[in-house]
Amino acid sequence: MSDHDRLRLAIIIGSTRRGRFGPTAANWLTGHARRRRDLDVDLIDLAETRLPQTLGDECEPRPRSVAALAPRLAAADAFVVVTPEYNRSFPAPLKTAIDWYLDEWKAKPVGFLSYGGPSGGLYATEQLRSVFAEVHAVAIRDSVSIPDYWNEFDADGNWPKPSARLKAAVTTMLDQLLWWARVLHDTRAVRPYAF
Numbered sequence: 001m002s003d004h005d006r007l008r009l010a011i012i013i014g015s016t017r018r019g020r021f022g023p024t025a026a027n028w029l030t031g032h033a034r035r036r037r038d039l040d041v042d043l044i045d046l047a048e049t050r051l052p053q054t055l056g057d058e059c060e061p062r063p064r065s066v067a068a069l070a071p072r073l074a075a076a077d078a079f080v081v082v083t084p085e086y087n088r089s090f091p092a093p094l095k096t097a098i099d100w101y102l103d104e105w106k107a108k109p110v111g112f113l114s115y116g117g118p119s120g121g122l123y124a125t126e127q128l129r130s131v132f133a134e135v136h137a138v139a140i141r142d143s144v145s146i147p148d149y150w151n152e153f154d155a156d157g158n159w160p161k162p163s164a165r166l167k168a169a170v171t172t173m174l175d176q177l178l179w180w181a182r183v184l185h186d187t188r189a190v191r192p193y194a195f
Contacts, residue, residue, distance in 0.1 A: 007181045008040045009033055010076035014083040014094035018049040021149055025157050026082045029144070032170050033080075034061060040177060044070055046093050051098055053092075055099055066100050073104035078111070078181035079137070080173070083124045085116030090124035098131055106136040107193035111173045112143040120147035136195060138184065140176045144169045165170035 011030055015022040026043060033041045050065045062070070068097040073079075083090045099103070110132045114121025122145050128137040144166065146152060160166055 003033070003103065006038055006040050007077040007178060007185065008042060008045055008075055008180075009071060009078050009080065010042045011080045011082060012044040012094075012097070013043070013047070013098075014081055016089070016093045020047075020084070022082050022084065024106040025113055025115055025146065025149070028159060029080060029082065031169075033174060034155040036178075040131055042076065043071070044072060046097055049097070050091070051100060053096055055096065058142050062100075064109060065140065069097075069103060070101065073101055075109055076108065076183045078109045079105075080111040080113055080177065081128060082113045083115075083128065085114060085119060085121040085124040089121075089127055091134075094128075095131065098135065102135055103119060105132065106195075107184050107188055108122075109138045109140050109184060111140050111176050111177040113146075113170075113173075115146040119149050120145035120149075136193070138171065138180055140180055142172045143167070144173055160187050 011026055011033065013022040013026045023045065030041055030043050031041050043070050049069050050067065051069065052063050055158075056063065081094070084092060111127075112125045112128060114125045116124070125143055125145070146160075146166070152163070154161050
């Protein structure tokens with residue numbers, strides 16, 4: 001497969017808390033994504049981006065950290081957001097990160113890997129679907145949900161335990177995400193999204 005045919009996937013770690021599980025889940029997902037010949041992967045950790053918590057006015061120049069992340073998001077053909085569920089929602093730094101940008105999300109597909117207690121982060125995912133629709137992104141149907149994620153560690157602290165359900169879920173999500181990414185990438189090349 002030529003470099004021209006490869007798509008760029010940005011995996012975004014949405015939690016910035018100390019002791020968070022997000023990097024573990026994101027690294028597992030990144031490993032699966034990098035095995036695919038049709039993908040280049042960019043792992044974005046919001047804890048490292050240092051985006052300001054307070055949004056600026058539309059006429060103000062973007063802060064340096066916001067401007068630094070913009071090209072990475074713009075270069076992505078698709079996104080997967082890795083999010084915990086906090087109080088039936090997603091983390092505030094993730095919302096702020098979404099709100100700092102607009103054109104970078106437009107007409108691109110977004111998948112979700114969520115984790116939490118019994119719900120597996122599905123409340124967070126459902127809210128994120130609405131938020132991404134507002135910035136003109138396309139949320140794909142199938143996601144990866146990890147209920148009671150702390151039970152997925154094996155005796156050595158590795159994650160996850162062999163799980164046919166999780167492996168099947170990540171394969172399905174990536175297949176759907178890349179179908180949408182290819183269609184939207186090719187369409188944007190012919191007819192730019194202008195809304």
